[in-house]
Amino acid sequence: METHFARRMQRVSASAIMELIKTTAGGNFISFASGLPDPSLFPARELRDITDDILTRDDNNALQYGAAEGFAPLRDWVAQRLRERGLKATAENVLITSGSQQALDLVARALLDAGDTVLMESPSYLAAIQAFDSYEVNYVTLPMDEDGMDTAALEKALASCSPKLIFTLPNFQNPTGITLSAERRQRVAELAAAKDIPILEDDAYYDLRYDGEPLPPIASLAENRWAFYTGTFSKTIAPGIRVGWVYGDADLIARLAQLKQITDLHSNSLTQRIAYEFCARGKLPGQIEFLCRAYKEKRDAMLTALQHSMPPSVRWTHPQGGMFLFLTLPDGQDGDALLPHAMERGVVFVPGASFHPNGGGANTVRLNFVSPPHQDIERGITLLAQTIVSTGRA
Ligand SMILES: Cc1ncc(COP(=O)(O)O)c(C=O)c1O
Structure with a gap:
């Protein structure tokens, strides 16, 4: 032992x-x-006022257990936001998680066994590598240039190994800051979809864009039942509230919700409502x-x-x-x-x-x-x- x-x-x-x-x-x-x-x-000031309002008016629901899938109005709000990014999303496609880190872990837990192969950019997000490490996987890594992951290398790798997951950070990647070009997003989407390979797209930084036009998520570019896309309020509201989400096929999301329930029953009832109110009051933009x-x-x-x-x-x-x-x-x-x-x-x-x-x-x-x-x-x-x-x- x-x-x-x-x-x-x-x-x-x-x-x-x-x-x-x-x-x-x-x-x-x-x-x-x-x-x-x-x-x-x-x-902080807005969050304090919102918290005060919720605890005053909400009949203590914010302090009660909640649904594993997340606070329903927040799931709706996230789905609407994802539709604006080009994803076909309803609330059923969205699981609220305790930060997007939990979403990465849940997807990994659902898909990965010891000895499986994960394809990813190198370098990549350290805490995702650590999450995958805990399932004792192997990596096939793909080099990057200023347009992101080398998709020719991806195609070659897919011809010679059968990964259980492709992991990528399309926008302002942690650690490099590099953004995957529109053309390569399309290529990644097509390559993964053609072989039905699960793809996990970590888009924690989507909203923090200082130049150029937003680019579509890979998950919006090809039909792939196994496309997962994660996001978070950590970079826009505050990381301490621990509210993130994962988008995916409705049936797969329902099953991820079961896994989540085993982990922590549900995400924080109060901070989900705080995030929702912040957005519903139009404060996010x-x-x-x-x-x-x-x-x-x-x-x-x-x-x-x-x-x-x-x-x-x-x-x-x-x-x-x-x-x-x-x-x-x-x-x-x-x-x-x-x-x-x-x-x-x-x-x-x-x-x-x-x-x-x-x-x-x-x-x-x-x-x-x-x-x-x-x-x-x-x-x-x-x-x-x-x-x-x-x-x-x-
Ligand atoms: C690329 C990336 N993904 C996910 C996360 C996890 O963020 P959170 O769990 O706070 O949503 C981070 C946090 O630094 C990050 O940099």
Whole structure:
């Protein structure tokens, strides 16, 4: 038993990133390391008023057990929102989850057994990799360029393996900030549909778009009963309310609801109502606009600082939205090795290797441009550039 437990736990052990964030939290660091949104922009006053109203008028339903599928008006509201994105959605296609992280885990739990293959971009979202790891799967990874996942590589991989799941982050991917192009979305949708392969599309950052036009979800581009699409209020309202969702075929969603019931009965009754009221009162578009304005300024501040201070051998992505951008260091330089030197100078980031499920990416670095205070961004990037120059051959 001990060995079995140890093997399971090793696969899901606390990531170096969480440890790093803990170590540097509250310290005197400029941190580009966290995965967090800017807390100064949370709509706390509106949420307090809404909570007060709900608890005053709602006959205590908000404090009662609820349906595993989620608060019905919220499911309707999410379905309407998804129709606007081009998905054929009614409330029956929507399961409310405790953050979209739970949706990723539920889909993985429903589909994956030990030894199964998951096809995914490399790098990819760390907590999804950890969720999949807990089912003891193997990965076939697909390289990325500035248009997202390499679909020629996807086609080749599909010819030589039978994955149980394709996992992708189409918008402003965590960790790279890269967006999958319209043409490639179509290709991914067609390839998955042609072979009836389940596809899990994690679209946590959809609303945080600073440039360009929104692109359709892959799930809207081809008939595929096995297409799942996740979203969240974490990036638009606040992550602490833990309200997200998964869209899929109505019958499959009903079965995922059963799995969810086993896990936590249902998501938080109060915060589902809070999210719903926030949306029903028409507050979401204004909040998204407010966030996008602030985050765009921070992204631009980071891009300008990188342009000014990085040596020519360092490259970085130019995200159209989201929270992260990704640096590629000169050959031979290593993000893990750079980190202690950067910390000595007072700046922290996440080395990119941990986002690569099959290894690689040692010379990459993830930077969060939304969580540090605006005034720290230029200084932090200057310190990082000095560290790169002083420790490498740049
Ligand atoms: C890409 C991505 N997907 C999903 C999540 C999970 O978010 P939540 O569970 O708060 O909805 C995150 C959180 O950082 C994320 O970056």
